[in-house]
Amino acid sequence: MCQLLGMNCNVPTDIVFSFTGFAMRGGRTDTHHDGWGIAFFEGAGVRHFVDHQAAVDSPVATLIKTYPIKSRNVIAHIRKATQGEVALENCHPFVRELWGRYWVFAHNGDLKEFAPLLDGAFRPVGTTDSERAFCYLLQELRRRFGDARPALAALEAALAELVPAIAAHGTFNMMLSDGTALFAHCSTSLHYLVRQHPFDTAILSDEDVRVDFSQVTTPNDRVAIIVTQPLTTNERWTAFAPGELLCFVDGLPQPRP
DSSP states (O other), X not given: OOEEEEEEEEEXXXXXXXXXXXXXXXXXXXXOOSOXXXXXXXXXXXXXXXXXXXXXXXXXXXXXXXXXXXXXXXXXXXXXXXXXXXSGGGOSOEEEEETTEEEEEEEESOBSSOOOOOOSSSOOSSSXXXXXXXXXXXXXXXXXXXXXXXXXXXHHHHHHHHHHHHHTTBOOEEEEEOSSOEEEEXXXXXXXXXXXXXXXXXXXXXSSOEEEGGGTOOTTOEEEEEESSOXXXXXXXXXXXXXXXXXXXXXXXXXXX
């Protein structure tokens, strides 16, 4: 199945180091070669890049690895297709507007017989179960809260009710963000770590690259990295429990409401 990568920070940060290792799994160190994508929040805007080529062969992926776009919330995805053909419209992450903000979503898994009734405000463009689940989530959030974005605790509580109903149809590892927080749900495999002072050197597992973060950060920086499988060999990653939903804000997982 696909793989996910997310970053949530307290200050704008680039994801070059993590994405360099992650992209290798898109056709070199793993078999996820059916497209890829990444989205960066910047203020009210989103930089969104997708490509149906394998990440290891994509000139757009090369751009991302060499151009340090800084963001407080990033979601990336490499695809191994289960539903929907290999095509640009089926590449994650997907982007929609709700409550005057962009929302970004990516999914790893396979949902069987998931055909919710969609009322038309949010419709899939492609043919994946993932985009269908995203449209359903936004539809149900708008149905619950109307035209105004709720407080974070209410939003997390709503997702805690909606997500298990989708996960009942199969595997639903997913990431969702509106640029203020990053939500991550685990069905089978997700891991996270928090990098903060005192920073140390990190060594990628998929590429011969290491970075001494103490040389490129300040003592106040804090970065949470969330990924399907750990990206480094010398850092302590925390595994999500199956069925666990976490909300990350300013580089930290938040206490449950």
